[in-house]
Amino acid sequence: MHALQFRPNRQARAxxxxxxxxxxxxxxxxxxxxxxxxxxxxDQAAREAGVHVLITRAVSPEEERATVEELLxxxxxxxxxxxxxxxxxxxxxxxxRFQDSLLxxxxxxxxxxxxxxxxxxxxxxxxxxLHLIRDAGAESLAFIGGPEGNVDTDNRLAGxxxxxxxxxxxxxxxxxxxxxxxxxxxxxxxxxxSSLIEDDGGRWGFIAANDNxxxxxxxxxxTKGAAIPHDAAIIGFDDTELARVVRPRLTSMRVPxxxxxxxxxxxxxxxxxxxxxxxAKMVFKARLAQRASTxxxxxxxxxxxxxxxxxxxxxxx
Amino acid sequence: MHALQFRPNRQARAxxxxxxxxxxxxxxxxxxxxxxxxxxxxDQAAREAGVHVLITRAVSPEEERATVEELLxxxxxxxxxxxxxxxxxxxxxxxxRFQDSLLxxxxxxxxxxxxxxxxxxxxxxxxxxLHLIRDAGAESLAFIGGPEGNVDTDNRLAGxxxxxxxxxxxxxxxxxxxxxxxxxxxxxxxxxxSSLIEDDGGRWGFIAANDNxxxxxxxxxxTKGAAIPHDAAIIGFDDTELARVVRPRLTSMRVPxxxxxxxxxxxxxxxxxxxxxxxAKMVFKARLAQRASTxxxxxxxxxxxxxxxxxxxxxxx
DNA sequence: ATGAAAGCGCTAACAG
DNA sequence: CTGTTAGCGCTTTCAT
Numbered sequence: 001m002h003a004l005q006f007r008p009n010r011q012a013r014a015x016x017x018x019x020x021x022x023x024x025x026x027x028x029x030x031x032x033x034x035x036x037x038x039x040x041x042x043d044q045a046a047r048e049a050g051v052h053v054l055i056t057r058a059v060s061p062e063e064e065r066a067t068v069e070e071l072l073x074x075x076x077x078x079x080x081x082x083x084x085x086x087x088x089x090x091x092x093x094x095x096x097r098f099q100d101s102l103l104x105x106x107x108x109x110x111x112x113x114x115x116x117x118x119x120x121x122x123x124x125x126x127x128x129x130l131h132l133i134r135d136a137g138a139e140s141l142a143f144i145g146g147p148e149g150n151v152d153t154d155n156r157l158a159g160x161x162x163x164x165x166x167x168x169x170x171x172x173x174x175x176x177x178x179x180x181x182x183x184x185x186x187x188x189x190x191x192x193x194s195s196l197i198e199d200d201g202g203r204w205g206f207i208a209a210n211d212n213x214x215x216x217x218x219x220x221x222x223t224k225g226a227a228i229p230h231d232a233a234i235i236g237f238d239d240t241e242l243a244r245v246v247r248p249r250l251t252s253m254r255v256p257x258x259x260x261x262x263x264x265x266x267x268x269x270x271x272x273x274x275x276x277x278x279x280a281k282m283v284f285k286a287r288l289a290q291r292a293s294t295x296x297x298x299x300x301x302x303x304x305x306x307x308x309x310x311x312x313x314x315x316x317x
Numbered sequence: 318m319h320a321l322q323f324r325p326n327r328q329a330r331a332x333x334x335x336x337x338x339x340x341x342x343x344x345x346x347x348x349x350x351x352x353x354x355x356x357x358x359x360d361q362a363a364r365e366a367g368v369h370v371l372i373t374r375a376v377s378p379e380e381e382r383a384t385v386e387e388l389l390x391x392x393x394x395x396x397x398x399x400x401x402x403x404x405x406x407x408x409x410x411x412x413x414r415f416q417d418s419l420l421x422x423x424x425x426x427x428x429x430x431x432x433x434x435x436x437x438x439x440x441x442x443x444x445x446x447l448h449l450i451r452d453a454g455a456e457s458l459a460f461i462g463g464p465e466g467n468v469d470t471d472n473r474l475a476g477x478x479x480x481x482x483x484x485x486x487x488x489x490x491x492x493x494x495x496x497x498x499x500x501x502x503x504x505x506x507x508x509x510x511s512s513l514i515e516d517d518g519g520r521w522g523f524i525a526a527n528d529n530x531x532x533x534x535x536x537x538x539x540t541k542g543a544a545i546p547h548d549a550a551i552i553g554f555d556d557t558e559l560a561r562v563v564r565p566r567l568t569s570m571r572v573p574x575x576x577x578x579x580x581x582x583x584x585x586x587x588x589x590x591x592x593x594x595x596x597a598k599m600v601f602k603a604r605l606a607q608r609a610s611t612x613x614x615x616x617x618x619x620x621x622x623x624x625x626x627x628x629x630x631x632x633x634x
Numbered sequence: 635a636t637g638a639a640a641g642c643g644c645t646a647a648c649a650g
Numbered sequence: 651c652t653g654t655t656a657g658c659g660c661t662t663t664c665a666t
Contacts, residue, residue: 007390011331012643015658020328022371022393030356032558039347043374052393054339055372057360073324075659076339076369183562215562222564241349242559245500245532247539329659332642392643637666642659649654 022052024077041261124286125159136233136294138205142175186216194224204232211236249291339369341394358578441603442476453550453611455522459492503533511541521549528553566608
């Protein structure tokens, strides 16, 4: 029979069994390392589970709605992993009807009965801030987010405020900035701090919502003659390749995206196969990837090689 | 009928019409900006054409074979865009039987009757080298590739040699290096040149097969006190984000990946719809993205802002 | 014009 | 235990 030359037709099979063995991954964008790493995990787990992966981009809430309807109602996929940009709450509760074929990623669905995988960005923001103060000795702080209203930015900012509050440190609104996540805006915001850093002798700490911003801030300050991390310590988010190849090396909060991707697929597939019926809520923590931009020379945690780089880059200034 | 509440079942439709309106994209990896930008173009064109996109990774030749069989024979997709890593020639001719549902990307299929989209890496290597010599005034040259045997690296190296030959410049084998494309190997190779650069007064030119390598070389040289681009000019490949945010800004050869992605989908879809029956061969050129790492002060082509950065970074050394 | 029926390739249920 | 059949949801053809 299947002596070595038979391929069952997937469509016919799907029609009969009423399942496609395909899952969808809906992303707000396809650009950047960020999604690449997520997709790696997704691909890996999907392969193990024997399902195919259909990838789509959906930018606006309307596109998101349309995509769900088309893919899920149309029976193109059995289930969907949804990384939403900015979902309105009522849209979310609408989705509850797809209860057992929809997993929401990186957006807390609260009590709505949907599988939900989250990154604890608030905790990550708090940890990053604490690191800046405790380990890098920052005395004044500034937060540079993405766009106001962006879920990740809002949560990281909340964590920033948590940490400031805990340690009784001032988190003045004038030192909270919003941006488009771009390197260029990081540069501009960094420049606006260069005089401040010259003036008072205290060490500043900058927490940026992604590595591009952090790099921009760092470059602006270095250009104006600041020594990193002595005059200003800087931490980014996402731990992209960039963080490892700039001078000084950039400390960054790492989100385990590959693992998250794997987890999403496994959760969804288990659900689709009826192995689980209660909605799951899973929260991942970010980890600190400490490098020279927050490592002061006397810090015992420092990585030797990274410290070498840090000091040699300071010598250049 | 379709008064607003009807979704035809995709599987049933596919079974009847014998087409799925889905295409597959097979990549050797899913990581890095590189594929992200390609996927953007693919997604965009696919959306316009009304087809879905299934994405899979296939690392080994065996996986590649298996993937084609499964997806195409199994009828999961109508056609496939194949970005192969290192296809053996006989495997390629095997694929000729999928003549009208397979497009090979970034690997020349020669006379085999398959749709074929290519990047002219040889020409790109030549252009990069000429730029180094003519515009950046390089007198001695070194080439840092990826792994030996890698198609992209081999072609870029061939272009490097073309340019050297044209201008009667020495392209000694001892200045041709292979690597794993990593920043770390770039660093190591760069270090091995630092004394050479101190010794003779001539300006060196480095052409690296990707931006990570180029960045590694640049950092190694800068650390040893070399001024870029005065002592050594450096050019990378792919024009990643990295190139725009390091100091000095890195010149890089840009491959129009998004456009390539779009083109692949359009070609494939047209073919599937019977609008074209002859195999197409399409070749894209890379463009020079000139920045400070190859821009000497008197160069009239220089971008003002980037030149500012270049000179200020030189002041630091 | 509108409506009934055949068949796409598979699996599961059933009959022999 | 093996072989036949019904039916998944759609489109297309054919008959009304």
